[in-house]
Amino acid sequence: MDDLIRVYGASWCPDCRRAKRFLGDQRVPFEWHDIEVDPDGVRIVQERNGGNNTIPTIVFPDGSHLAEPSNEELAEKLGLERSAMMHVYDLVIVGGGPAGLTTSIYAARENLQTLVIDSKGLGGQAGITERLDNYPGFPEGIGGAELADRIVLQAQRYGVEMLQAVSVRSVSSDGEQVDVETATGDHYHARAVLIATGSTYRRTNAPGEDELLGAGIHFCATCDGPFYKGAAELVVLGGGNSGLEEGLFLAQFVDLVTIVQRGDRLTANKLLQDKVAADPKMRVLLNREVTGFRAKDDGSGKLGAIELRNMETGAAEELHPAGCFVFIGLDPNTGFVRGSLDLDARGLILTGMGCQTSMPGVFAAGDVRAGSTKQLASAVGDGAAAAIGIRAYLDAQESKPVHMT
Numbered sequence: 001m002d003d004l005i006r007v008y009g010a011s012w013c014p015d016c017r018r019a020k021r022f023l024g025d026q027r028v029p030f031e032w033h034d035i036e037v038d039p040d041g042v043r044i045v046q047e048r049n050g051g052n053n054t055i056p057t058i059v060f061p062d063g064s065h066l067a068e069p070s071n072e073e074l075a076e077k078l079g080l081e082r083s084a085m086m087h088v089y090d091l092v093i094v095g096g097g098p099a100g101l102t103t104s105i106y107a108a109r110e111n112l113q114t115l116v117i118d119s120k121g122l123g124g125q126a127g128i129t130e131r132l133d134n135y136p137g138f139p140e141g142i143g144g145a146e147l148a149d150r151i152v153l154q155a156q157r158y159g160v161e162m163l164q165a166v167s168v169r170s171v172s173s174d175g176e177q178v179d180v181e182t183a184t185g186d187h188y189h190a191r192a193v194l195i196a197t198g199s200t201y202r203r204t205n206a207p208g209e210d211e212l213l214g215a216g217i218h219f220c221a222t223c224d225g226p227f228y229k230g231a232a233e234l235v236v237l238g239g240g241n242s243g244l245e246e247g248l249f250l251a252q253f254v255d256l257v258t259i260v261q262r263g264d265r266l267t268a269n270k271l272l273q274d275k276v277a278a279d280p281k282m283r284v285l286l287n288r289e290v291t292g293f294r295a296k297d298d299g300s301g302k303l304g305a306i307e308l309r310n311m312e313t314g315a316a317e318e319l320h321p322a323g324c325f326v327f328i329g330l331d332p333n334t335g336f337v338r339g340s341l342d343l344d345a346r347g348l349i350l351t352g353m354g355c356q357t358s359m360p361g362v363f364a365a366g367d368v369r370a371g372s373t374k375q376l377a378s379a380v381g382d383g384a385a386a387a388i389g390i391r392a393y394l395d396a397q398e399s400k401p402v403h404m405t
């Protein structure tokens, strides 16, 4: 019997992409079988579904399978806890990335009952980053997933409770306690709440992008890069740190990685620019704007062309890579607090002393906070600063005189 989960599907199937994404986010290892190129896969899918081609069909190591499961069904099958043990905590942390987990370690060490809730998997963006070379203390660098696992283990050691695959829908306050409502319908009350929900990859919003997501257009090189082993060319959109870093990672799989940048120069740090310039597998196209994406003519539903406009000459151009990876920035995950917390024009949370937001008892840290530097070390530092701010707030609440009537 196999000890890996096997996912059977097709590249054009949105439900397959969702399920793959979910497993990837949870960092659950799985094997992907595209039934369009794997006749054995077709046979297995039909055998399991009474002759039907129902995809995704997900086969588990215990021999059971789920056909077209929702994320919630997957979470249940994988044994992910989706309700917390209690309803009242000292501190609820929304977002289990490096910032939130750091605060949780500080808080739990001070015996605060702490709950971390994450909509996807613990570790946040750091957990899906191939390699981190600038985080102090690791002279050889460290894999993002390994670092995330270590931080989670450290939090567990101090008894932090953690929920995954649970989104927080709203945060409100009655002046005494903060109420955190989840998409599963649970309410958790806390003396203090930290918002550490980070950011999400920005899309180009060019025509054709939605249809080709997962079928040639991707946002995670670590997750999807290996599928292109042996291909001639990949394109990376974005000339910032993420674009160049991920482009260099992708170069190990293919003959050529083309970085496409809208502006007239790369914005990544000099070290990365030097690495790209020295790598014969990398080329850079500046002053190019993406105007659309087209599927192949063969009916496969896979990416066939990226349409560009040369911003210097105005000419229309096309690239025909095997895949395209988009790294053009991030949007803060603050939709659920819009209207309840003060945000800046970009949607980042405004904070004052000690990471305090405009709602008493609610704090913000990491990439989601206005003024943050979108770096792992600063997210961790922010998490520590927020923990100290939260402690000061809770101490002040405890020493408030009690008025008897």
Ligand SMILES: Cc1cc2nc3c(=O)[nH]c(=O)nc-3n(C[C@H](O)[C@H](O)[C@H](O)COP(=O)(O)OP(=O)(O)OC[C@H]3O[C@@H](n4cnc5c(N)ncnc54)[C@H](O)[C@@H]3O)c2cc1C
Binding pocket: 094, 095, 096, 097, 098, 099, 100, 117, 118, 119, 120, 121, 122, 123, 124, 125, 126, 129, 131, 132, 133, 134, 135, 166, 167, 168, 169, 196, 197, 198, 199, 242, 245, 246, 333, 336, 365, 366, 367, 368, 374, 375, 376, 377, 379
């Ligand atoms: C490709 C890539 C490469 C990078 N490389 C480096 C590098 O080399 N060096 C470096 O210093 N930094 C790097 N970074 C940046 C670094 O990973 C981030 O700065 C850091 O992870 C931010 O931590 P955070 O905790 O603030 O947010 P995140 O890591 O984004 O974590 C936020 C968490 O909140 C959860 N969440 C969001 N909304 C909700 C909700 N409504 N309810 C519940 N949970 C929610 C998310 O699922 C996520 O797990 C990289 C980032 C990327 C994307």
